[in-house]
Amino acid sequence: MTTTSYRAGLSRAAAATAATLALLAAPSAQAADAEPGLPLGDADLAETRTSQSLADGVTLTRIVRGTEPAPADEINTTTRGPWVVNVLTIDPRKARGHLDTTYGPDLARTEKTTDLVRTTGALVGVNASFFTFTANTQYPGDPVGLGLYGGKLLSEPTSDPAEVNFVVDSRSDRVVMGKLSWSGSARNRATGASLPLEFLNHPPVVPAGCATLPDQTACTRPGDVVRFTPEFAASTPSGAGVEVVLDRRGCVVRTSATRGTALTAGQTSLQATGREAAALVRVAAGGCLHTTSVLVDEKGDRVPVHQHLHGVNGRYRLTAGGQVVVPDGTGSFFARNPRTVGGTTEDGEIVLATIDGRMTGSVGTTLDETAAVAQALGLHDAVNLDGGGSTAMSVRGELVNKPSGTTERFVGDALVYRD
Structure with missing residues (x-):
């Protein structure tokens, strides 16, 4: 099916x-x-x-x-x-x-x-x-x-x-x-650096005052970290923030200083806004990521x-x-x-x-x-x-x-x- x-x-x-x-x-x-x-x-x-x-x-x-x-x-x-x-x-x-x-x-x-x-x-x-x-x-x-x-x-x-x-x-x-409750994370397999995920396939919110920053990693206000899959739409949400595209093995394909891209079969992406943008770039640097997604009952x-x-x-x-x-x-x-x-x-x-x-x-x-x-x-x-x-x-x-x-x-x- x-x-x-x-x-x-x-x-x-x-x-x-x-x-x-x-x-x-x-x-x-x-x-x-x-x-x-x-x-x-x-x-x-x-x-x-x-x-x-x-x-x-x-x-x-x-x-x-x-x-x-x-x-x-x-x-x-x-x-x-x-x-x-x-x-x-x-x-x-x-x-x-x-x-x-x-x-x-x-x-x-x-x-x-x-x-x-x-x-x-x-x-x-x-x-x-x-x-x-x-x-x-x-x-x-x-x-x-x-x-x-x-x-x-x-x-x-x-x-x-x-x-x-x-x-x-x-x-x-x-x-x-x-x-049900959910938790998720992304961890660099080589360095062990990790970042909690906040949402699945939901457009992240850009903190007030950060949308026009030339360097999104300079934002100091709390933002979101979201995992996107190809099932979401023809392309991921565009806008201020950063986006890391991963292949089916979880290895970084590209890192972008703005959000919004088309995902091919087997690819996923992580988007981050606010101060989490810098954290995502740091966690994803030069490696492959292991992402978790866990559902638990009452x-x-x-x-x-x-x-x-x-x-x-x-x-x-x-x-x-x-x-x-x-x-x-x-x-x-x-x-x-x-x-x-x-x-x-x-x-x-x-x-x-x-x-x-x-x-x-x-x-x-x-x-x-x-x-x-x-x-x-x-x-x-x-x-x-x-x-x-x-x-x-x-x-x-x-x-x-x-x-x-x-x-x-x-x-x-x-x-x-x-x-």
Whole structure:
């Protein structure tokens, strides 16, 4: 599996799209009587559930709770709904495919979830990580937190206590959730001189007052040290600072007094700004570097990274051990929004769900309500993935849910199930 390949369009996916949509348009008998209602709004709300088998061990269920559109000025407060929830359930004991991640042509760009599903030939997928998103940045798809794709750690988990990670082994479809930590370093093999790394594939910040210095190694203010890989973009971020390019053995290919270069296959680079620029030049002088990149879990145990390991970032654990664990909070993030949820049941089924929101046809959920939905769906452990305008679920490259904006948002990465 190569997550960075971005094929133009697969005949297999195109041929299956019409059949899939027809299947979704003609759902099986309603199953509302077989399941308890979602804990949303008033107890007397009507709720319907329709389910379809998309493949062996893969089921899509659409839940609609409430029947009347919400008044536009009551979306954030109504107890009458409605709510529209799409739930994808993958049973690894029966499913023949596997869950993994994809981010498109390169890490720094954004793509629609539908395109990520279609071009990877996946059966179904949902948006995943929180990402930079800012419209005025050159690298909007850069993950804000963990980005682990087919054993390649391309973005480190942050120290933000709200970040929680969703990690899956695509061989077994075993999922673990929790807070990961990262550390990295570069050490000269000959001299032993070393330098800690601060980030992976994130544009470094140039300290105020240092951008115009003729000699960047003269800056005395704290800066950043970042490792870049070819997966980041067509070229590394340009600007003030220094950059050292390494070959696949870690040996120095060139050292530049400014940042910004194209990396070929097998090459990596280290960029430094501020006073770390001088430190990088010193560490890299005349030698080969050994770089380390270590993930550890909440217990402090090292996480072995292999080619089948994938991971994305979320914000806040929803359930842990079957119990709701969301913190108290205020503000827009905790208010009603569209939501994307990833989780597992106690017997190992994987569940990916979207909750439409910010519209009269589906009002969305608060973080507390999202956790209650996750628990009601039987999620023993669950994470709140990126939501809002990013929330999207796609089957064979076609939208299943209704995004809150006027069009589907471009996102940083996706969790996809390939059959």
